[in-house]
Amino acid sequence: MNLYIKPGVLNGCVKIPSSKSFAHRSIMCAAFSENECIIDNVSISDDIKATIEAVKSLGAEVDIFDHYIKIKGLFLNKIKDNLSKDKLNIIDCNESGSTLRFMIPAASVVNKRNCFIMRGNLGKRPLDVYFDVFEKSNIKYKYEKNEYGEDTLVTDGFIKPGEYTIPGNISSQFITGLLFTLPLLDGDSILNVTGTIESKSYISITLEVLKDFGIEIENIDFKKFIIKGNQRYSKDRYSVEGDFSQGAFFLCAGAIGNSISVEGLKEESIQGDRIVIDILKNMGASINIDREGINMYTNSELKSTIIDASDCPDIIPILSVCASVANGKTEIINAGRLRIKECDRLHAVCSELSKLGADITEKENSIIITGVNSLKGGCEVWSHKDHRICMMLAIAATLCEEKIYIRDVECISKSYPNFFDDFKKLGGIIYE
Ligand SMILES: O=C(O)C1=C[C@@H](OP(=O)(O)O)[C@@H](O)[C@H](O)C1
Ligand SMILES: C=C(OP(=O)(O)O)C(=O)O
Structure with missing residues (x-):
């Protein structure tokens, strides 16, 4: 038009x-929790829809009402039952860089095989920061066109706890993705960030939302994050700011x-x-x-x-x-x-x-x-x-x-x- x-x-x-950044994060946290959470003041945009659909594909239940959304965490009904871990899970990220980069590690806690659809320019935006993480976790990955000619990234393998080192000057979204994911794993992790850290304030948003959902991360000057494993997200109610x-x-x-x-x-x-x-x-x-x-x-x-x-x-x-x-x-x-x-x-x-x-x-x-x-x-x-x-x-x-x-x-x-x-x-x- x-x-x-x-x-x-x-x-x-x-x-x-309301803030797209806070909304993506609170939806992710609620989806990976063990209980039900009401998130108030969510403005539904295409990017937020992509994150909602992504967490639904992993097993979270999401109901959208006028001014709030209700999320039943996927730990309740999915991880504990270990359902369908081998099926190829399709996650359509539409054009949302945040959804893609947050979900890539997070989805590989729940499902072994994931296919991320990337629309618009998203398939051209960098993802290679994750390739090292994949290699360390023995996750196989490939870029391919699906049957509809859409760009996809297919991953095969579960992410493991450990020490990861990534550059900070490409996108903070890789750091956020790992900060979400590593606390859920059954072992402790360290995340080192090298070089200049760009979009640092977005990492602060991540840490603030994680803290609100009960996740503890030791932040050493945004260069090293010490992350205890076996943590669980939890919050009953969250309100997204403007x-x-x-x-x-x-x-x-x-x-x-x-x-x-x-x-x-x-x-x-x-x-x-x-x-x-x-x-x-x-x-x-x-x-x-x-x-x-x-x-x-x-x-x-x-x-x-x-x-x-x-x-x-x-x-x-x-x-x-x-x-x-x-x-x-x-x-x-x-x-x-x-x-x-x-x-x-x-x-x-x-x-x-x-x-x-x-x-x-x-x-x-x-x-x-x-x-x-x-x-x-x-x-x-x-x-x-x-x-x-x-x-x-x-x-x-x-x-x-x-x-x-x-x-x-x-x-x-x-x-x-x-x-x-x-x-x-x-x-x-x-x-x-
Ligand atoms: O984490 C986030 O919510 C975002 C981080 C920023 O990206 P970069 O870290 O790639 O600069 C920003 O441009 C994007 O719109 C949203
Ligand atoms: C870059 C943006 O978002 P994302 O990286 O999530 O696609 C944006 O909203 O301007």
């Missing part, structure tokens, strides 16, 4: 969906001239993307946080800054829009990993914003943006089938001089299916 978006000021309050990665779209919209307040974000959140508030303040935006929510005041001009993408890769596309109209030259550094997301985001941000009239240069690992007075628009742009690029373009459209036409907008359902409904409620003008 393609959409026209007309320029115009957005005005009002938006309730931000999503700063999604909130960032509307907070940035506020910073570039729309009149926005957002609700549903936890002020003292440990989400790395919470840094959007500090970055926008640094750029000169006036932000007021009170009990009701976060209010953006657009009475000041934005100025350029330096943004380090290492710990907040998901908010770089929308921050690039702010930088495009800020005074001076903004440099976004350590952004190379944006190339291995749903699309090559570093390239997509530069190519699409420059079509709108931004002065933006793509470098190997960074982006240089020199602010312009206004974005012209009046052209066709492409989401690259990536939700964050699509939402970036929709927000950029609000301040363009002429309407824009965005191709392939359905990709927003990966993380924020109601994005355009919220956009319209704020007065955004959209038509097909």
